[in-house]
Amino acid sequence: MATTNDLKNGMVLNLDGQLWSVVWFQHHKPGKGGAIMRTKLKNVLSGKVVDKTFNADVKVEVANVDKRTMTYLYNDGSSYVFMDTSDYEQTHVSPETVGDATHFLLENQVAIVAMHEGIPLYIELPASVELLIDYTEPGLQGDRSTGGTKPARLETGYEIAVPLFITTGEKVKVDTRDGSYLSRVSS
Numbered sequence: 001m002a003t004t005n006d007l008k009n010g011m012v013l014n015l016d017g018q019l020w021s022v023v024w025f026q027h028h029k030p031g032k033g034g035a036i037m038r039t040k041l042k043n044v045l046s047g048k049v050v051d052k053t054f055n056a057d058v059k060v061e062v063a064n065v066d067k068r069t070m071t072y073l074y075n076d077g078s079s080y081v082f083m084d085t086s087d088y089e090q091t092h093v094s095p096e097t098v099g100d101a102t103h104f105l106l107e108n109q110v111a112i113v114a115m116h117e118g119i120p121l122y123i124e125l126p127a128s129v130e131l132l133i134d135y136t137e138p139g140l141q142g143d144r145s146t147g148g149t150k151p152a153r154l155e156t157g158y159e160i161a162v163p164l165f166i167t168t169g170e171k172v173k174v175d176t177r178d179g180s181y182l183s184r185v186s187s
Contacts, residue, residue: 002062004037004054012044012116014061015052019044019116027056044114044121047099063116067124070113072105080105082113093120103158104129104176125176130185131155132171139164149181 011022020041029035035056042049054060070082070091079092080102091113095102101111101123112124136152149161152172160174162181171185 001059004039004056004058004060007037007039007060012063012065013041014063015041019063019065019121020050023049044116065121066115067112068115070111072107072109072111074107082111085110091115091120093123097121098123100179101125101176103154103156103179104131104174106131106156127177128173128175128182130171130173133162133166133168135168136162136166138167 005027007022007025009022009024013020013022021044022039023042024040026038027035028038037054037056037058039052039054040049041052069085071085073081073083073090075081076092079094080098082091082093083089084091093113097120098105099122104125105111105123106129109129110126114121114124132155134153134155134157137150139148139150148164150164150166151159152162152166153159154174158179160179160181162172166172166181166184173182173185174180175182
């Protein structure tokens, strides 16, 4: 148990039997009355984001979330298999839990798997990953005042927008949070 004054970003709370991750919080003291804690909470399983206000010093239950560094091994057709790097135990994670991380996940890539009572909750990838461009059309420079972009398919099958000078077979750095192109990786 903790109080609302102890809240931090990333903390996972157990509210009414559901797990909620603290995305944002603000301690607010209005002119009259007691202090309140405004929060933005994200449901760990569904991804739904809600605004919730607590009175200051209210006790909330903190969920025990175990974040483990694991290596992605393979997709067996029905689930993604990760191996714990400390004890080599394999964990099967459903495609719904992996979510959009599938767009940037390669075999033998390290990721953080958050678990609660032995059940995988979500996957955390590094902020950026380096992936190979599987296919992109040749870019033609034309009459434009700003740099143009073109679609490119990554080795994972995901499509992103890249600058015109990127060619098939090049390695690029991609932001895993929004799927945007960051830079070319020099070999």
